[in-house]
Amino acid sequence: MIKPFFKVLFLAISCLLISFSSAKDPLEEIIAGFQRYISEQPQEKVYLHTDRQTYAAGETIWLKAYLTAGPFHIPSSLSSTIYVELIGSEGELIEQHKLFTPDGFASGQLELSDSIRSGNYLLRAYTNWMRNSGEDYFFHRPIKIWNSQVISKPSTTREIELATGKVDIQFFPEGGNLVQGILSKVAFKAIGENGLGKAVKGKILEGDAVIAEFESNSLGMGVFPLLPEKGKTYQAHLEGYKMDLDLPAAQESGLVMSVSNSGKSEDIVVKIQSSENSQISKISLLAQTRGLVCASSRADLANRVVFVRIPKKEFPTGIAQITALDENGIPLAERLVFIDHQDQLSLSAVPDKSNYGPKESVLIDITAKDKAGQPVIANFSLSVFDKSQVPFDEDHETIQSNLLLSSELQGQIEKPGYYFNLENPDREVALDYLLLTQGWRKFSLKKAQSGELPKPAYRIEKGLTISGQLTDPKTDKPIASGTASYLSLFPVSESRTTTSDSQGKFEFEDLIYFDSAEVMLQGKLKNGKSTATVSADHTRRTPTLRYSILPFFSTPTVLEREFLIKSVERKNISRAFDFDEDLIALEGVEVTGTKIIDQYTGPRIYGGGSTKITVADNPALENLQHPLDLVKGRVAGVQVWGSGDTWSILIQGVSSINSSVEPLIMVDDIPIPIQGLSSIPVLEIESVSVWKGPDAAIFGSRGANGVLGFYTKRGKVQSSTPNQSDHPPVPSGYQLEKEFYSPKYEAQKPPQPRPDRRVTLFWAPDIQTDSSGKASIKFYNHDVETVIHGLIEGISKQGNPGTSRFSYKIGK
Template sequence: MNRMEKKKLLTLSPILVALFLVVTNGLAQYGRGEDRYKDYQLYFEHPREEIYLDLPKGVFYPNEPIQFAGYVFDKLNSLPAVLTTNVYCAVYDEFGSLIVQKLFYAREGKFEGVLEIPAEQGSGKYYIKAFTNWMKNFSSNAMYLRDIYVVDENFQSTARSNIDTPARIEINPESSELIAGVRNSVGFAFFPGQGGGSQVSKCQLTDIQGQVLIQEIEISPQGYGRFFLSPLPGEEYLLKIETQEGVVIQEKLPQPVEKGVSISVNSLHANHIAIEVRRPETDLRSNSVMPLDLALHRDGKIKLMQFDLKPGESNIFIPKKEAFSGLNKMSIFDAQQSLLADRIIFNDYGIDNYSQADIRAKGNRPDSVEIELSINGVSKKAETRLSLSVLPEESLADDNDRSIRSWFMLQSFFSKGIGSELTTAGMSRLSMHHLDLFLLNNSWNRYSWEDVLQNKPRIDRSFDNGISISGQIKGDKSVQNKRLIMYQKSVGEFFYSRVGPDLSFAYDNVYVIENEPLLFFVEDHELKKSTRVEVSLNPSYSSESLMAEDLKAISSAKGPNVQTDFDRPVLMFPSDEELDEVLIVAKVEPKLTRNQRLASGVFEGNKIDQDDLKRNTYLSEYIRKLGFKVRPGPIAGEVIVSGKFPMSKPPVVYINGFRIDCINGCQINDLLLTSVDEVYYEHVGIEGSDGGTLYIYELFGSRNSKNKILQHIAEVGFSTQELNQRFKYSEFAKNTFLAYGNIHWESDITIPEGESTTVKFPSFGLSHFKIIINGFSDKGDLISTVNYLLLD
């Protein structure tokens, strides 16, 4: 490292404060305190979450559900946030007013759900947001927010952001200030506005008298540029841009200052990040070295380099393998802990070696396609969880840069929209250059050093885990100190609480489904008819509108142009579907919800449906077909259940979660099958009996008198609304199906490392498909892949 008399590189993590104090002796001899770096660690002492929503597309039809798969990351560890369970998702209109908000349950960092925009809202631009109550302790910029569109024949794009906005230029010196007497790197951004034209014809730098100093300055497709200038003290300079329409826009550069440090960063080299640090020869302290700290940091991780800067220019080379992969915030401080310069860089080291999804066509029929899906490049023994969307190849309904990989590595750090050209996959030297111009001219929204030193997060929001329920029983003093049992049918579990002397009760961290009845009964006690229960459920996070700064963050996004898309070819659906409208039926198997523990493994489970009711009248007939032996019991209306094999012991039988005494044979009521909800069973003896196991859940309330059960509808709870409806592609949609239609969507695909799975979807007579896959593994691998499938 040229002109560096001493150097030291170390990595700080939240648990290495003591180590930092031991190994950084150089700080003490400069008189530098360690408080700055303690403050940095304290700023990130609390967990931070990051959320990404994967939608099948970004443009929807009226009444089409907004489906999504959600992924929650631990920012510091870059792993799924396994502690996060409660995630809110909301939809807002174009002006930021809330339309609908629901709570969803995340399991090991993954969740999925559906939100619906009421038909009366009409077409237009909307926003979808995902957040947790815990995230409200930090900047709102940490929440996931994106725009979506609902289109019909009346859709009108409302690009309000540029209306009556004049073209302008924003000057961004790389060192925050222009330093007189040394070479400065100066970034700039060009905003064409509504009437200024968007195609640049000429960009030049002149002095105040109009003499051209730099003849041609390049501007990236996103409107960003950079040039180098050695300004003279007291001199003024102008940046001029002329559009192809002949409009000239100019902006004066800031006045040069005679003290400070100028920096220029080049991160485009294959192996290292090059940093030029320049100090004016006229600096009053030029006769002595200037001790500096250079910190690379991001979301609680920091790497620190210390060096002495002499007058003139110093060159620093940081090996890319020593920096963080992806974005790095580079901050330079003097010995007085003053921040001299900030710069964001993107480290592409190892970026090309990323996990990806591969597809292989297994076969196709006239009406459907079957593909084999596998994942390459993930960590050993990792399990990957994915969401998959199949669109027509020519689709205009998706935005390729909105991927889980791009979001976690790039987009979520900025409050300004990032163009689709700036991606994190398949990066060429030119795309890296354009990305670097963007980073030079934009500030990220994560945090600033002022936040670290002065604005510690105020932790006044709780970390929600499940839902807390509290309440009070009214009208029956005899229930004091008895055990109150709460049950909810779809959850399939019992929750217990002790009724206090004041008849109050509470349940912590339970799973409650919104708008479903909660059933309460007191163990070994018959409640009086006059008894009632008052219940309060938390969280009850208040709904609120989007703020103006939230809307501004993605105001540059452009909506669809339905008028031109009507000119697209009309899609002719297969002849057997020639109707006034084509109905795509989403077939969803009944979901087992009563006992998640039994929903996988050796147990088999069935939800009683209409087909079962047509074939069986009584429960005895149904379980006999499952392999158990059933004979009449000694009491009318009861049966005795035996194991599958002649010498088997009596099976283990549970009714609504309570185990039946089967010592002298399992004697149960022979229920009408219409009163049964779900049945789980196994024959291998996992519960201790070689006769197998039966779990039987009733449609609760069918056999219980009302005076024994208190019911309360859960106004607050997790949403479990599923996609079980028909998508109607009308004549309008048929004209635009190739642009905005969705062929297939799956929100929860699980693939263990080294294995594959099969996905089948309808073809609708198409032969060219775009298959978008997003997801992560339990080891933190990110998967973002766009595959194209062409059928023979």
Template sequence: MKKSTFFLTCILLLFSSNLWTQSVKDSVLSRYSKFAEESSPEKLFLHTDKSLYVSGEFIWFKGYLKNNTPISVFEESRFIYVELYGDTLISRVKIKYGEEGIAGRVPISHSIPTGEYTLRAYSQWMVNSLPDYMFHKKISVINPAYKDTADSVDTATVPIEKDSSVVSLQFFPESGRIISGKFTLIAFKATDNEGRGTDLKGTLYNSRDSAITNISTEHNGMGKFRFYAASADIYYVLVPDGKGGNHRFNLPPAEHQGAAINVLNRDGRIFINTLITNDFISKGANILVHDGDEILFFEELTRDERVFILNENNLQPGINHILLIDNDLNVLAERLIFRFPENSLQTVVETDKPSDELERREKATIKISLKDSSGIPVKGEFSISVTDSFLAPAQPYSDNLKSYMHLTSELRGQIERAAWYFDESNKDRERAIDLLMMVQGWRYYDLPAILSGDFGFNGKRAANRPWYQKEFTQTVSGRATSNFRNTKRATISVLAPEINLAVSENLNKTGNFIVSDLDFADSTGFIISCTGKEGQKGYYLELAKQTFPSLTYYQFLPTPRIKRDAASDDSYFRIFEQSGGLGSIMLTAATVTSNYKVAAKHNPSPFNQTFDKRQIREREDLDIYAGWSLFDYILGTFPGLMHGGSAEDGSRIMLSTRSATITGEKEEPHVYINRLRVGSTGDLDKYMVDDVENVAFLRGNEGFLYRTLSGVVLVTLRYSVSSLARSPDMYFNTIFARPLGWQKPSKFYSPDYSLEEDNNSVSFDTRTTLYWNPMIKTDEDGKAVITYYSSDRKTRHNISIEGLTLEGEIFSISQ
């Protein structure tokens, strides 16, 4: 009887265990599927026309935005944000998906000094993740008006003196842990003082100072070695410092308990060796393999060591994750593996003539054809840039659409020469990319958060911060308040004549309002007013401020390196001059000799003063700056002003350089719009140059009438704008606002020198971007043809192409 009872108990325990395991598996599969369908992240890559710019130029770009999984129930967002910043934010534009995809431009003000800047892009949906997973690119800007010693340095030829005393050596045990009494594979990364991978040789020692094995880097400062970790022993690596001594770097201590994964890829078969100590086995452990779309493999682990074999063809191209998790869904170990995408596409780029043989202003033709592996034409679309290889040099193996979507978008930090891994001529690329998976690996997917139902990703959990929705339309929202009246009886009215919007709704007791499903371009004006049931105006309105992620700075982003000499500097100066960069300098020089006074037709001064010619710009002076924001125009063309970062509400501000010289404090200039003082220079960002009749700037002592030494900005709005911004019937219950809207589409200008007008318009053509088009489509034969004209410089041209076939296959071409 006892035996029967014992046997029945064992059966029940086994059955209960199987039910529990099945319950864990079902829960994992269900929650992961829900995450992939509803909360999977987006990836965004920007193809820019080049990486080196002159102040006054535009950064032209095409955005490629895609859901990371095809099973997402939501389409990709319709809007993205693109920012340019150095120490502070310089420019932010919002781009809407249109006929040319997600294409636009970022202006570079003439006032931006020579230096390195960051271009960042993201969708609102991507704000749910860490900023590391937004798109970042480092660009270089040259401003010929700024002369300093750094400009004279030949950055392409000055050798970097490597000081081994600043080298960093980090160790990465495979899957995260060193288990004592077992062989362990250790990856390592050696970096120099700039964060770049550097070559290194050293020796591994134990606590008895006995040499165990030599180590050396294999690719971009990365390497690996295998050793047996004895129990309670300590290990370290000695690296010669080049001066007769050594640097010591300690390995992480070995652990008696834990879990580990070892991976070996042989001929398309992936051998996965799992190791789990008994204390974890007794609590329940499982192996899980996923690719971001779905869970590919799940099985309970009942022994301390197991071997699993996966067929590489069953994995999705890109990064795949192997994890060991317990029954509480905690991650015990994780290993990343990579599968290269199949290159079934044949791309051919032909030119009718070598670019360095083109004559001055000669017509050039580029033919592009796409075929599959069988030679059948393939339809696709792409963006293309043609640049001067000397004035805007290409960066070898810089991140492209293919490397970004398959690799770098899921790894935290920046990958050196990312496109190198996708060049099939590099025979060591498979071994090198596996090193990268061990060294640079990071959880793009926060699995514990996903499986707990928080739907976090990219290392952050949704429960820890607001959840941002995908942006398909635009909204305007805010709140009405009153010290004496109940907003429940009030009516909110929103008027925007430019988009034929006129809505009026009753408020609830909270006073909050929102107008959704809007579609408006940047600089669209909104008049918002609140009145009581009987017409009372004792209400105060506040428009909701759109929040943006904090600016992020990284120790190492690949930076364009340029060679500066007299010839290139002369060309950069011509580009700066032709874009209007010397306008303020020439105006100032003219007034020194003539002291020419003007009386403004629409006087922007509340004191009706007269102005020196250099102090004021009239409508005819402003026409060539159509499309510029008023903030950027004033900052870029009036000397004595500089960027001041962002205010608490996120708006940009500008500061007076004169105030810092006179008082020692950096202060904002006073701003008057239509002869009335406004609160901040950030208000200038509400208007475009097209909205302005005239604008004046008074420097230092010139602002004595206004009781300030920080300068005064005076603006007269054109009548159509003024009637919206300030009417006699407007009181404090009415506000006028220009929320950030999408950038109006613009076309890149490419001259046609067969036309006399174009041929005579420029005396010397020094364009660095010769051709840019964000949307080219191949015909039924898989072919596309573009034409452009060379500049007045005889040089080789770089061609950069990024695109997708209609089936979604990515192609990147650089030559």
């Protein structure tokens, strides 16, 4: 259990320090509640580092997941499963993967379909344990995906610049409320139609009189002073807009809390002032960071004003919540401030040269140190990309801004990296504006004072769960007290048995498996002699999405358009040079012989369909992971999204991705549920046929939404039907991490003819510094003369995050 600090110094104008009066003092109860919270229900956080921020259809999103637990951001040993999701602009789930993280680190990839539509998408990550706190605690990262089809659109003024120029503005008095007769600081935040901050300026009016002026920063935030008087109302007039907005009404009595947090001072100075008619005579003050209570005490407000000086050294780096409470523990005012001890990792990544030739090798030396300059053992991920080919936001989110800022606040934070970039001279002021206008989301004082923590509805997962039901193969009725058996041989051999309940239900928890095809389930009746039918539950349990995805404007910028044009060039290069370089190309070979007739004799009673894809003897298709990958981006009018057990298919004629209309799925002319496809190895599929439009009429009403037919080489479907008793398909396992392909251009070898236009030159998700705090990475450039940008980020065993950037040139 973490022991809080209780040291606070007072500079008093008639200030009296009062000790705690009893064991049931509300302040003591709140402090005890926070202690229970961080010890019994430690909060997990997930952060994803991706190789870049913008992608084209058909590309791969490479990612590294960092999972931390508790107030000090120690790499988590609690959960072993991280859920990573790609969500579309309408809130639809495009892909979901499960990453195995035994030590707080995991890496994986999201492979984008060639047919994915242009739009704003959302990367979401969480653990099952994090669901107890709600979606506000999940990791969210907006990303933009472009499909090359938009290149054909005329390049006009961006749709984002709308003529109406509407703006939404909100006002936030410091501490929470305006009180008549007390000078207060009022913060404001303006949001444009695109959902981002919008620069505004205007005047504060009392009737026709101008009493103050205000102007925001580039992110749409700012402050102005206001002394509200009894019987008067105030309005804000925005220049350039035909709108006057009412300011929040001032209370007749109460108190106002203002905070000074100068970066040059070693203390936070808190001023609390009450109105003349206020009945509040005594207050409590409590300051906490991520559940750690760092300072607390009580003071007398008999003379209506008190100053409190709190040493910053009592706080860890991050957001501190300072709250004034009455004698019953009811919050009266609250303020968020950021404490920055500059104690994050000192991280450097230095190339061995500043200028390189095309396809030349690059060596990056990495060094990690703590604030005192001592070497640190830490885990990092590195992305190296061509900055000229892809849009890049210099103030994007990093692990540092996420753990210390974004994960502590409600809602979306625009340009979170801006507040940690030392090159921005106004970053501290801008950060204070943000904390005045952004909502607090952490464990509340009300919950802490209640004395009881809510019972977690979601457990800590140490592995995956398989649940299902046993039924009698003759009567199809549930089997009570039957035996369900689980067997997996990879990555370790494991077998388990369990007994079904009165409804035939069974469940296995904390399983470790990757390839679901390697998992076997079997069932027995109560007597243990007869075989039961086993069906695994494939129900998708995805948390409700409450995060707002920004509107998408389909006209690309000049840079985005150039990125798309080059993405088409890269695909054309891949197609032109997509051959095995170890093979020998023969010239003028003439082959004569007799055509071999298709020997497949399995069921095919519905004809060839509208489109047929031959899979057999095509290595590019046979090596795909899932049968539906065979259709992705290869059949006009057919759209496929998903991964694992979660797939959505639309065949021409269906107008909405939210219509929940699925085509008929068949294997060797036998209808099966879509989940049954996951158990069919692609290597055993001979061909795929698609029926759409009038061609699907042969299926009657079953074919109203189109039909997908998969034909195996042996014409058998025993393993594809989940209702059969032998080895039914189980939910997808953990994602198998793929290795990022990085070509090697050795000097002694002849130059390769294939052009190299990679956007992401190198991706290394698992870099570990040694005891001297050092590591090194080697890779090869592409053949474009440009500027290369590198970003490395990660975290130490002690929970200190760090980021660093570097750049170099490629030229002759």
